[in-house]
Amino acid sequence: MPKKLAVVILNWNGKNWLEKFLPSVVSFSQDADIYVIDNLSTDDSIEFIQTYFPDVKIVKNNDNYGFAGGYNAGLKEISNEYYCLLNSDVEVTENWIYPVLDIFEKDASIAAVQPKILSFNHKNMFEFAGAGGGLIDNLGYPYCRGRVFDDLEEDKGQYDDETEIFWASGCCFFIRSKDFREQKGFDERFFAHQEEIDLCWRLINSGKKIFYTGKSRVYHVGGGTLNKQSAQKTYLNIRNNLSMMLKNLPFPKLIWLIFFRLCLDGIAGIYFGLKNGFPHLWAVVRAHFGFYGQLPGTWKLRQNHQKETFYQSKWLIFKHFLGSK
Known part of the structure; x- marks a missing residue:
């Protein structure tokens, strides 16, 4: 019997990230099933998981489909009520999942939720990919509470609230599996970057809401797949x-x-x-x-x-x- 939540990590040749961050996910996610979707890695990621984390379930894709296609393919094999799509370079914290699940349980119209995302390397600073919740301006430029273009704010508790936002970051993206399937997942033509914003925009156009909670926090390294200067x-x-x-x-x-x-x-x-x-x-x-x-x-x-x-x-x-x- 699957648990309500599946924490799902997409991996491609990311053994080093898994070694560093999978222990925190396993330690602090006892009430979730943990999956790794592998995009046909050529390193020994799979062997590492099987050896040291035998309870982590593995879904093997037959190619590197990128972020969008990788999740679309792998999530077909996962039937939990809620998904947390989690980057492999994210450190989670104790009790990180419960504030998010509380939001889902309170309002059925909320399709996706993002926690507070801080920098792993500078833990008092917000992190580029999501920060205190994603917004967008009238010219279509995405930005965040706590991050405008490349400028980041220090976390002083200013975004410890729970509020509606425009988009939730793909680095730690909670979504109802039903809503993910109804929207046919991510647009695979995107391959990577902004596919989560597109999905949130489609959800909003269909009458759903996107939320942020500052009661849950994670720490993100960033640039694990493509460097910011790429x-x-x-x-x-x-x-x-x-x-x-x-x-x-x-x-x-x-x-x-x-x-x-x-x-x-x-x-x-x-x-x-x-x-x-x-x-x-x-x-x-x-x-x-x-x-x-x-x-x-x-x-x-x-x-x-x-x-x-x-x-x-x-x-x-x-x-x-x-x-x-």
Whole structure:
């Protein structure tokens, strides 16, 4: 008989992360089933788990499907009521799962929940991927309570609340399995990056809510698969963000906003090129052509209804970089 919650870690050649962080997951998740979905690793991750953590269940994918496809494939084999999709480079804490389960039990319309995400290396600081809960501005730029673009806040208890947010971070992503299946999981074309924001946006458009709780906390290393300075990460973030907006924005806003974002991306590409080198400029160009290539398929995935109001801040990029806010 499965427990209500399955903690599910996606792995690809991540034995070093499993050695470091799986012990905390096992120690503090007694009321959950623990799974590792393996994306056809070529290291000895599987042997390590079988030897030292025989109670951890293993689901083997037959290829490296990335974050989106890897979870979509592996979760078909897991039947628990709730999933926690947990990065392999996350340290969890005692009693971390119970505040989240309490939120699910109180309100059936809440589809996904995120805990407080702090930096493993600087434990008094919020971490880039999620921080105090994900939001989005009127130009489609994702940001977090506690993190705007690359600027991070110190944790002083300012986000110890429980509140509705726009998106929950994929590094520690609790979701009802029923809602995951009804939305057909992540968009596998994304491969990695912003697929969780797209899924949350689809859930919101279907009438569901996304929540954050500061009563649960985890510590995330970040950059375990793709380094923050990776040109491939730049490519995936820009391409996927454009596709996400095309899928989920209400039509009246769609045309002008996509055009405006393409122009801003051009400026950003020049900035990235000067700051980080030509590969990042080229990544922006590739991202736009990748978006154009996916456009017909993306349009077919638009839902019948898109909520008119979706943002929590306006003109964030200008306020941040020009207004120093």
